[in-house]
Amino acid sequence: MSTLRERNRQDKWRRIRKAAESLFAERGFAGTTTRAIADRAEVGVGTVYLYAKTKEDLLLRIFVESIEAAIDEGFATLPDAPIVDRLLHVYGCFFAFYRRDLALARVLVREMTLGDVDLPANVELSMSFNRRVAALLGESALRGELRRDLPAELAATNTFALYLISLVAWLNGFVDEAGRDAMLRASLNLQLEGLGPREES
Amino acid sequence: MSTLRERNRQDKWRRIRKAAESLFAERGFAGTTTRAIADRAEVGVGTVYLYAKTKEDLLLRIFVESIEAAIDEGFATLPDAPIVDRLLHVYGCFFAFYRRDLALARVLVREMTLGDVDLPANVELSMSFNRRVAALLGESALRGELRRDLPAELAATNTFALYLISLVAWLNGFVDEAGRDAMLRASLNLQLEGLGPREES
DNA sequence: TCAAAAAAATGAGCATGTTCATGATTGAAC
DNA sequence: GTTCAATCATGAACATGCTCATTTTTTTGA
Numbered sequence: 077m078s079t080l081r082e083r084n085r086q087d088k089w090r091r092i093r094k095a096a097e098s099l100f101a102e103r104g105f106a107g108t109t110t111r112a113i114a115d116r117a118e119v120g121v122g123t124v125y126l127y128a129k130t131k132e133d134l135l136l137r138i139f140v141e142s143i144e145a146a147i148d149e150g151f152a153t154l155p156d157a158p159i160v161d162r163l164l165h166v167y168g169c170f171f172a173f174y175r176r177d178l179a180l181a182r183v184l185v186r187e188m189t190l191g192d193v194d195l196p197a198n199v200e201l202s203m204s205f206n207r208r209v210a211a212l213l214g215e216s217a218l219r220g221e222l223r224r225d226l227p228a229e230l231a232a233t234n235t236f237a238l239y240l241i242s243l244v245a246w247l248n249g250f251v252d253e254a255g256r257d258a259m260l261r262a263s264l265n266l267q268l269e270g271l272g273p274r275e276e277s
Numbered sequence: 278m279s280t281l282r283e284r285n286r287q288d289k290w291r292r293i294r295k296a297a298e299s300l301f302a303e304r305g306f307a308g309t310t311t312r313a314i315a316d317r318a319e320v321g322v323g324t325v326y327l328y329a330k331t332k333e334d335l336l337l338r339i340f341v342e343s344i345e346a347a348i349d350e351g352f353a354t355l356p357d358a359p360i361v362d363r364l365l366h367v368y369g370c371f372f373a374f375y376r377r378d379l380a381l382a383r384v385l386v387r388e389m390t391l392g393d394v395d396l397p398a399n400v401e402l403s404m405s406f407n408r409r410v411a412a413l414l415g416e417s418a419l420r421g422e423l424r425r426d427l428p429a430e431l432a433a434t435n436t437f438a439l440y441l442i443s444l445v446a447w448l449n450g451f452v453d454e455a456g457r458d459a460m461l462r463a464s465l466n467l468q469l470e471g472l473g474p475r476e477e478s
Numbered sequence: 479t480c481a482a483a484a485a486a487a488t489g490a491g492c493a494t495g496t497t498c499a500t501g502a503t504t505g506a507a508c
Numbered sequence: 509g510t511t512c513a514a515t516c517a518t519g520a521a522c523a524t525g526c527t528c529a530t531t532t533t534t535t536t537g538a
Contacts, residue, residue, distance in 0.1 A: 081485075081534065088487090109524060120488040125526065179394075186391040189445055190383055197449060213472070222472050227463075231472050234464050237442035238435060244390055248398060262428075263435050270471020271414070271423050271432050282504060282515075289517090310494060321518040326496065 089127050091117040096134055105135060105183045132187050133195050139184055140198055146173040147205055159216040160264050166209065167239040167260060171253070174243070182247050189240075206232050222268075231267075238263040290328050292318040297335055306336060306384045333388050334396050340385055341399055347374040348406055360417040361465050367410065368440040368461060372454070375444070383448050390441075407433050423469075439464040 095116035099108040110131055114121045128134035150169030154162055174181035191197065209232035217226040239260060246256040296317035300309040311332055315322045329335035351370030355363055375382035392398065410433035418427040440461060447457040 084486080084533090110526075111524075114489095121525090122488050122527075123486085126486070131525070182391055182394070186387060189390075190387040190448060193380075193383070199451070220474060223474050226472060227467065230463055230467055233442060234439060234467055237438040237464070241434060241438035241441065247391060250400070262431055263438070266428065266431055266435055267468055268472045270473065271427060271469045272471065273421060273424050285503090285516085311496080312494075315519095322495090323497075323518050324516085327516070332495065 088117075088119060088123065092119065092124055092127055092134075093138055097138055100135065100138075100180055101177060104179050105131075129195060130192065132183075132191060135180075135184060136187055136191070136195065136198075139180075140201065143170075143173060144201065146170060147208075151208055154212075159213065159221055160261065160268065162212060162216075163209070163235055163264055164257070164261060166212075167235075168257075170239070170243070171246070171256065174247070175253075178247065185243065185247060206236065209235060234267055235264060238267060289318070289320060289324065293320065293325055293328055293335075294339055298339055301336065301339075301381055302378060305380050306332075330396060331393065333384075333392060336381075336385060337388055337392065337396065337399075340381075341402065344371075344374060345402065347371060348409075352409055355413075360414065360422055361462065361469065363413060363417075364410070364436055364465055365458070365462060367413075368436075369458075371440070371444070372447070372457065375448070376454075379448065386444065386448060407437065410436060435468055436465060439468060 092113065096113045099112055099116060110124055111121055114124050128137055146169045150166040155165055188198065206229065210228040213222060213226060213231050214228040216222045217224055217228065242256050242260040245251045245259060251259055293314065297314045300313055300317060311325055312322055315325050329338055347370045351367040356366055389399065407430065411429035414423060414427060414432050415429045417423045418425055418429065443457050443461040446452045446460065452460060
């Protein structure tokens with residue numbers, strides 16, 4: 077196997093990644109030029125484009141694995157608590173991640189949800205995350221905390237939708253962190269209880 | 278009141294708007310240059326930027342009022358049917374609107390949900406729409422179709438979240454139109470019923 | 479060890495969004 | 509009608525994402 081080639085590639089990518097990450101933090105996404113990234117990484121501009129299709133792609137590649145870590149962290153530290161609190165914990169890990177840099181989070185979420193068509197949409201990531209939430213809900217259903225016949229995957233997607241709306245509200249500055257948490261908790265509770273009339277037997 | 282000034286302004290805006298709209302339809306958003314817009318509108322490039330902060334802003338200004346029309350249309354033609362069908366009808370009007378040009382819809386939704394910070398985020402539009410959906414749910418609650426103590430605004434936001442997820446799934450090509458409709462219907466039903474266990478008295 | 483092929487790197491150059499110094503148009507005051 | 513200030517319009521010039529013909533590096537095979 078080609079070792080020198082491989083090592084060179086990995087080294088270049090590491091440098092580009094590091095340069096981009098630091099520059100995004102220092103000057104924001106729009107404020108960072110691809111030239112600046114190339115300079116700091118000590119490569120040519122063209123080289124950057126051998127490792128990422130576009131500037132947006134670069135951002136995604138850099139942060140997606142951090143997000144994966146945040147997900148794992150969330151599921152690894154689940155509290156022994158009612159299902160709503162467990163969900164809030166998981167989604168709270170996302171919030172904590174995005175909190176590090178709100179402006180960047182904005183771009184990141186935008187690209188992840190409706191990014192360029194010919195970019196590698198991280199379908200895998202979404203699917204696997206949804207399955208994990210579904211598993212959480214499934215457990216809860218088994219314990220009798222939720223309906224036994226719960227369509228877990230669908231329910232998981234619903235909770236994700238509620239998370240996404242509160243995330244957008246937060247990133248748009250409509251609510252602060254407390255408001256965001258209150259909003260998500262309330263909407264999750266409403267999803268649990270349902271909108272329908274209490275049926276009397 | 279300044280009549281000539283005003284007329285000139287309106288005429289310029291009309292021409293710019295028309296030019297941009299037709300070019301976006303012909304060549305897509307990314308494929309349309311601001312120079313092309315200016316040329317077709319028979320104004321200078323700089324003039325375009327007197328009427329819209331950015332190219333994205335131009336897109337938003339052009340289509341937001343069409344969206345308003347779609348909303349009004351939706352509420353004006355509500356079917357006399359169960360609440361889920363009424364909601365599907367309203368959100369279906371959005372789908373019908375976006376259906377005209379999927380690629381453009383993608384950009385439009387992206388800008389509307391997480392557009393540039395210093396662009397006029399159409400908070401008014403969202404708020405008034407949410408209130409109208411809330412009113413719909415409120416009526417339904419009064420008729421006994423939904424819980425009497427329903428927090429209508431929150432419930433409206435929840436249904437909007439579910440709509441948004443199905444919209445994104447559709448725009449990303451994860452589901453086709455039928456799948457999108459099925460998805461929204463199922464998730465709305467689940468929101469109505471709730472996730473909690475059927476309580477037995 | 480050395481050609482030659484394959485792969486990777488490069489940065490000048492292009493395309494295009496946006497700005498801004500300059501000039502044209504309009505409305506008001508007299 | 510003239511003047512003048514306020515507003516509006518303009519496109520050359522700039523900034524920057526991205527490409528691609530050329531050059532450099534690495535691997536292969538004999």
